[in-house]
Structures are given as C-alpha cells and as structure tokens.
Amino acid sequence: MRKAGAGLRTLVPGLDALATSPLVRAHQTAEVIARVYGEGLDIMPLSALAPGEPVTAVLAWLREQPADATLALVGHEPDLGRLASWLLSGKRSGFVQFKKGAAALIEFSAAPTAGNGSLVWLLTAAQLAKVAN
16 A cells, blocks of 8 residues: 555645545555655544445535645545546446555546546556556
8 A cells, every 4th residue: 555655646746635434444544645645644534434424425525625625535435436436427326446545536627516527547556556666
C-alpha cells in the first residue's frame, strides 16, 4: 500500500482532506496514505463511508467541502464502487469496482451531484505502484 500511496501522491500531489470509514482496516489504509503525504494531512473518520450507508450521505459530505478541494475517500467494496458509479452516471448500479488499494480520480465542474462526475482515471494498486517508480 505504501508504493500505491506513493503513486497516488505522484498523480495527486496534494490532498485537502482524507476521509475514511470508521472501520479499522480502512483507517489503517488511511494512515498509510497520510504518512505518504506527510504532516498536515489529518484523517477524518466519516460514518457515511461505513459499509451499507447510503451514497446520498457521502454526497452530502462532499457538497459541504470547498469547491476546489481535492479529497480522498477510503472505504469498502461494493459501497465505493456504487458511489463512484452513481457519481459518474446517476444510476445506482455498480459498474465500477475497486480492488484492494485501487484509486479513482473523479472530477466535478460544479458542486458534486449524481451523474455529474467525470472519471479521469481508475488504477489498481499495482498500477499506482508503477507510477511511483
């Protein structure tokens, strides 16, 4: 995960917030990411990222963040895949899947809404690790 985190930092040099599911494994992953990014990046437990929570809860949190913020979310499958699918298409079917350590960059030209996201990239942990080299 450290190598994947280094690749993430190569692609996304700065994060404004790092939110994680309150579950232990997700928090441990967020700690790895935070160490890669260095001091000043706090880990924010977000109950909306817990398994089974509605995607609307995460969207509500996203909409509270500054418009120009770069955010990282650490969570669980299939919930993250459903969230990404919904943000990209507006449909609640999960066509995006995240393997362990995978990451996606989804951008919004305006306030985040379902179906308005644009997928910039979706990479596995192995692909992220290669980017770091």
